[in-house]
Amino acid sequence: MAQRLALQRLLALPTRGPLASHGRAFGTSAGRRSTFNVQDGSDFQDRVLNSPKPVVVDFHAQWCGPCKILGPRLEKLVAKQEGKVLMAKVDIDDHTDLAIEYEVSAVPTVLAMKNGDVVDKFVGIKDEDQLEAFLKKLIGA
């Protein structure tokens, strides 16, 4: 994707997630604690692989339509789990090495990780019930 346009879009994007005011103050502050954007390889090591809590890793891309639907949907449901699971977001163009390492082909690809291992995975968009089940399985198992 052309970089000048990508930058323009980033700057113009309205802030989503934790900082967007939606009236549900409780939901957003919990969201801020449980969802984060991966900064680099060592950040991934610290906050995902070494995380004491299970983590869902959302591999997404700016040019991917379904990712824009799945992202917020997943974030909302992760926040609902009250801190039992965390969510890491990885932009595959910014962190291509990470995406290649975890064999991401299509996006969105979501990995469920526990103690540094991939225990579950899905590709493509899912509805709220399916996501809820996915998260519950990760927390429960």
Next chain:
Amino acid sequence: SVQAHKEEENPRKTMEVNGFMPVPDSYDYDLIVIGGGSGGLAAAKEAAKYGKKVMVLDFVMPTPQGSSWGLGGTCVNVGCIPKKLMHQAALLGQALQDSHKFGWQFTEEVKHNWMTMTESIQNYIGSLNWGYRVALRDKKVTYENAYGEFVGPHTIKATNKKGVEKLYTAETFIIATGERPRYLGIPGDKEYCISSDDLFSLPYCPGRTLVVGASYVALECAGFLAGLGLDVTVMVRSILLRGFDQDMANRIGEYMKEHGVNFIREFVPIKVERVEEGTPGILKVTAKSTTGDQIIEVEYNTVLLAIGRDPCTRKIGLDKVGVNINERTGKIPVNDEEQTNVPYIYAVGDILQDKLELTPVAIQAGRLLVQRLYAGTTTKCDYVNVPTTVFTPLEYGACGYSEETAVEKFGEENIEVYHSNFWPLEWTVPSRDNNKCYAKIICNTQDNERVIGFHVLGPNAGEVTQGFAAAIKCGLTKEQLDSTIGIHPVCAEV
């Protein structure tokens, strides 16, 4: 060679100390491809099929305006793909106009949003860039986003965007570095003008645009910009579409003129200045006549330069390995097996001297070259009778000789030209031009009236031309063409 690898952290020092690079006796890779575009990627993927250890280096030097892009080369990022999509956007605008006569009713005025179109197109390109990364990974081709240049026999230096340098060696190299748009060399060109490298990701609508040049890039861009509703002018130094059949070129020009594109003929810009800041802002262009002393000054929001493309061969260290290039054009002469004067260095794509600058040609040449290298085949790339299409508002498809070249090669008395105007059925109801679409074939009377040139001007020219190209490759004659019953009602039946 051991020395070179040990002192990898400071390759420059090694070179300075030794004064030359030693020839390595074992290589890091079987094949290194410099350039991840149409030709480069095709060659790399093909080589991996034969179990070879392959590396691809791709790096985009940002334009003067700061534009850059991902893996895939010109075609995917700033060429064929976005061009065709924007051309399609313009055609859809025309279709909306036509639709009234076919019964579609809408009262709202139809406007075009540049940002919506550009974002959609860039999203698609982003998915292609990723797709290529995945494809390379799946085929186990090593990819580095780094600038490759030769530093010695069988050795290249790869510099990534952080400035980190690494050395790699390979038994064989393929240069597929492609080209970049040429600038005029006049005051204000790099600071204020854009090129096709910038246009397809421009983060604002270009507005009133001056397109400088009469290449197919210039005419295609002018065409779709006008089709999107912008005020477009084309400044032409001499003729349109040099190298193409001139009768067809003039018909294309006429059509564009009648459909709202302004032409300023026989002028060249000599200065570009910024009158007002903004996105897009206002630029003032000063131009001089090529036939007299007349000077004109005109203002535009955007100036798009499309005066030609230059090969990226001057700064990749070819002198260090002794590869000859044409000093004037920068192109690399190769034999009919795409080999340069240095036996282990090959080249494919737009950088080749005297070869067609088309994506499918680069892909075919790249694949066949690799098959000859590693699969023991002897098939060479056939550069004759390659079909092509120019996606101007009225599309032009061609295969084989232009009328001028046919006359020059075979003599006027040995050529017979069969031609016809046609009126696409879809154009009748909305009362669109009934005498603009045109087709002609050029036959060699000395060779059984063999069809040696095919030209068609009309909608979907690319789709129409492809089949005829295959027929021409089989040696189509006029008689065979006559005895082929047409499909009705389509343009191709003419």
